[in-house]
Amino acid sequence: MKKILPVFSYLFHPIFIPLLGTFFYVALDDNYFTLPQYLVLFIQIIIISILLPLAFFYLLRTFGKIDSIMLSDISQRKIPLLLQIMLMSILIAKSITINRYFELFFFFSGGLFSTIIAFMLLFAKIKASIHMIGMSALTVFIIGLSVHAEVNIINTVVFFVLMNGFVASSRLEMNAHTKKELAIGFVCGMLPQLLLLYFWL
Numbered sequence: 001m002k003k004i005l006p007v008f009s010y011l012f013h014p015i016f017i018p019l020l021g022t023f024f025y026v027a028l029d030d031n032y033f034t035l036p037q038y039l040v041l042f043i044q045i046i047i048i049s050i051l052l053p054l055a056f057f058y059l060l061r062t063f064g065k066i067d068s069i070m071l072s073d074i075s076q077r078k079i080p081l082l083l084q085i086m087l088m089s090i091l092i093a094k095s096i097t098i099n100r101y102f103e104l105f106f107f108f109s110g111g112l113f114s115t116i117i118a119f120m121l122l123f124a125k126i127k128a129s130i131h132m133i134g135m136s137a138l139t140v141f142i143i144g145l146s147v148h149a150e151v152n153i154i155n156t157v158v159f160f161v162l163m164n165g166f167v168a169s170s171r172l173e174m175n176a177h178t179k180k181e182l183a184i185g186f187v188c189g190m191l192p193q194l195l196l197l198y199f200w201l
Contacts, residue, residue, distance in 0.1 A: 115133075
């Protein structure tokens, strides 16, 4: 089991969370968009939340600013998180707008707030687990979508609740975080999503 646990850190890496959230938004919400519109949406998400961060990662690694995609060191987190804040702000301002993708806008806005909190905590030498931020935010969003769309997806909800545990165990097994850092990350991801449910649920 110890050899399998690290796999969850890669399967549910934070760069995949926006894409997963978008997938569930498309699958569960009562939208009336055309297939080309959905394709454009997914392409934008993939470019801005996956490809560009990966490109920045390799650039930063080339210049010796970071040594791993897991960003285990506090000193290596500031630039990637700042870049993430910038990219997510652009995505919300130009693509995932409140008028076009109402529910998804609040999911990404919650993610932006969580990233800002994680960034600010670094100045207090507090390292919040970005993995747990992503997993807890996604789980709350999926629950909110199921309630909003009045769709019973209890098995999916249970699965992601379990995945929160597996990802947390994975991070512990890899010595990437302490239990305190995992708990802080979980709260940082969950709280903004819960607060924003008021505006769209």
